[in-house]
Amino acid sequence: MTELGNRLKEAREAKDYSLDDLQRITKIQKRYLIGIEEGNYDAMPGKFYVRAFIKQYCEAVGLPPEVIFEEHKEEIPKTYEDEIPMSLSRVQSRKSVSESSTKVFDFLPKLLIALFVIGALVALWVFWQGRVGDKAPEANPSENQSQVDVDENQSAEGEKPEKETPDKKQTDEDKPSDDQKADEDEAKPEQSLESVNSSGYKTTYELKNADEFKLQLSAKGDTWVGVYNTVDEALFEGLLKKDNKKDFDLSGEKQAYLIIGNASNTDISVNSQQLEYKISATDVVRQDIIIHYEPQTNP
Structure with a gap:
């Protein structure tokens, strides 16, 4: 067992923590905690986890990680074989992801604006068609009224369209429009x-x-x-x-x-x-x- 392992174990026991308690607190598997105390870093899933696990261990038992790393820098691995290529790969990956994300985010507002404009035009067209459809039947009452003025004997026949047209109009108004259906769909909250x-x-x-x-x-x-x-x-x-x-x-x-x-x-x-x-x-x-x-x- 290394000097660092002894120090960590003593701090754990001073807190009256068992390895199971520490596993529950840090979410680090018990076998890795044992490996830290025994200085067996080969048991870790990867070399880049060693410092992260030791830091978690220190914070859980109340030891300052920065001080521990400085005082035991000879015991804690500080150079990893896979760190340099991993860091380079990480930078390149981050750069490519950043560039692609920037392009997507630059294009996204334009797409949303285009969809909004198209939706507004469609809604306006539907609304206009509804207005035209409502006005078309109203031409018949004026024509029938003219016929009433010319020939009073045909007034009864002229009144029939006047009664049927409002009923028909009212029936059309009772039906839900496309705009109302769209509003209902938009009312559903998104994730x-x-x-x-x-x-x-x-x-x-x-x-x-x-x-x-x-x-x-x-x-x-x-x-x-x-x-x-x-x-x-x-x-x-x-x-x-x-x-x-x-x-x-x-x-x-x-x-x-x-x-x-x-x-x-x-x-x-x-x-x-x-x-x-x-x-x-x-x-x-x-x-x-x-x-x-x-x-x-x-x-």
Whole structure:
């Protein structure tokens, strides 16, 4: 056992924490906690997790991570074989994603404006057609009235269109227009996935106006992930390789707790909507994502 491992273990025991308690607090698997205390860093899922796990351990037992890293810098790995290519790849990936995202965001407002203009023109056309349709039958009463003025004997026949036309008009007005149907469709709220709190390595989101809660994790590179339900039951814990995907149906849960070991290599999708990290994935390797789910209620 290393000097760092002894120090961490003593701090844990001073807090009266067992390894199981620490696992529940940090969400780090017990075997990795044992590896940290014994200085067996080869047991970690990847070398880039070592510092993140030690930092989590220190914060949980009340030790300042910066001081620990400085005092035990000879024991803690500080150069990784895969850090340099990973950092370069991360920068290139971030740049390409940023450029493609910029193009999409530049085009999106134009598309929305075009759709809005088209919708307004269609609504105006429908409204105009309705006005023309309403005015057309009104020509008959004026013609019949002229006939009444010319020939009083035919007044009874001239009055029939006057009675039938309002009835017909009233019937047409009772029918829902296309505009009313469109308004009803627009009244249905859209799904909302918003960040409500972000602190340190944790970010809390709220999922609203959704009939279901389906989660997908997609790996762009090696990443360790953990998925837990409302009662902190582990639904999945393990390492995802590049292009691996994991799907979860959490429609019956009120909360999902995600541990993302390598945020820059992990995409999160909720009901096909991409979740945006509020904390930079290049600054914080491990991130904990908490999603509160409020099922949509039908009126």
